[in-house]
Amino acid sequence: MVVAPEIRKIGIIGLGSMGAGIAQLAVEAGYEAIGREVTAELGQQARGRIAHFLQRKVDKERMSADDRDAALARLTLTTDLAELAGCDLVIEAIVEDLGAKLALFADLEEVVRSDAILATNTSALSVTEIAAAVAEPARVVGMHFFNPAPLMPLVEIVRAELSSSEAVEAAYAVGERMGKHPVRCHDTPGFVVNRVLIPLLNDCLRVLDEARVSPEDLDTAMTAGAGWPMGPCTLVDLVGIDVHVHASEALYEKLREPRMAPPPRIVAMKNAGLLGRKSGRGFYTYE
Numbered sequence: 505m506v507v508a509p510e511i512r513k514i515g516i517i518g519l520g521s522m523g524a525g526i527a528q529l530a531v532e533a534g535y536e537a538i539g540r541e542v543t544a545e546l547g548q549q550a551r552g553r554i555a556h557f558l559q560r561k562v563d564k565e566r567m568s569a570d571d572r573d574a575a576l577a578r579l580t581l582t583t584d585l586a587e588l589a590g591c592d593l594v595i596e597a598i599v600e601d602l603g604a605k606l607a608l609f610a611d612l613e614e615v616v617r618s619d620a621i622l623a624t625n626t627s628a629l630s631v632t633e634i635a636a637a638v639a640e641p642a643r644v645v646g647m648h649f650f651n652p653a654p655l656m657p658l659v660e661i662v663r664a665e666l667s668s669s670e671a672v673e674a675a676y677a678v679g680e681r682m683g684k685h686p687v688r689c690h691d692t693p694g695f696v697v698n699r700v701l702i703p704l705l706n707d708c709l710r711v712l713d714e715a716r717v718s719p720e721d722l723d724t725a726m727t728a729g730a731g732w733p734m735g736p737c738t739l740v741d742l743v744g745i746d747v748h749v750h751a752s753e754a755l756y757e758k759l760r761e762p763r764m765a766p767p768p769r770i771v772a773m774k775n776a777g778l779l780g781r782k783s784g785r786g787f788y789t790y791e
């Protein structure tokens with residue numbers, strides 16, 4: 505596949521916490537970015553979050569006010585997929601639903617140039633299965649960012665079965681320009697980090713019941729005893745309990761290892777709408 509000679513404009517589809525974080529990285533790295541949400545209101549909320557985090561950098565003298573303004577000016581918003589026509593790279597960060605992603609990629613291919621790269625930020629679905637939605641799967645790669653995207657240094661650059669080397673290397677270069685530490689890997693369930701982290705977090709959650717320990721004490725145990733930057737309950741609340749349950753189920757479906765399956769306790773939390781930080785309540789309560 506021939507890829508665009510230079511990535512100048514990046515489209516981001518879905519401006520939830522991951523998509524907004526990726527859009528922030530794009531404009532901070534000097535790319536033109538266009539973010540697509542389903543409503544103008546959701547787009548504005550994402551812009552507000554990005555403006556808030558950039559302002560914090562200005563307050564801490566890590567960014568000038570001029571650079572903040574220039575970064576925000578590079579971000580446009582739309583609700584219309586057709587406006588992504590001029591993008592050299594589009595990064596999808598919508599809901600983790602294979603059907604929704606397949607429909608989106610099929611629509612997207614109708615809109616973008618033939619040399620545009622299409623990336624998915626999926627955390628646990630197969631990039632190869634998503635790429636099957638398009639006529640030219642060579643253009644599809646995974647770019648898996650970690651939550652919170654602006655702070656976590658890693659991005660996994662995922663090669664699907666039919667990804668072209670040009671698309672993989674172009675995505676890797678974008679990750680580097682965003683200031684990340686990209687790693688290349690193949691499209692296996694959970695890629696690198698989630699293959700390890702998901703069963704580990706599920707073990708932690710099982711220990712809550714087995715050791716009859718409180719979420720606070722489990723978090724203290726893993727931060728003070730294992731050097732984790734945040735405890736497992738805080739981390740699952742940050743990632744989103746629905747996202748964690750979905751990733752666990754997706755890995756369990758592919759690998760059939762019992763440790764991958766989400767513990768019943770967390771499935772019950774998801775079903776009750778306790779989704780962590782984003783819903784105001786998970787293992788902890790948030791303002």
Ligand code: CAA
Nearest residue numbers: 525557560561627649650651652654655656698733734743
């Ligand atoms: N976006 C942008 N900027 C943000 C932000 C966000 N979401 N959250 C915080 N910031 C900025 C803020 O401006 C903040 O400064 P102020 O408080 O002065 O405003 C600044 O970053 C620093 O924030 P913290 O003080 O909270 O930073 P910290 O030193 O405590 O580190 C952390 C925070 C990097 C998140 C650290 O706690 C950590 O590494 N935690 C582990 C996170 C992790 O493991 N993530 C991976 C989850 S798994 C995943 O994502 C995979 C998947 O597919 C589900």
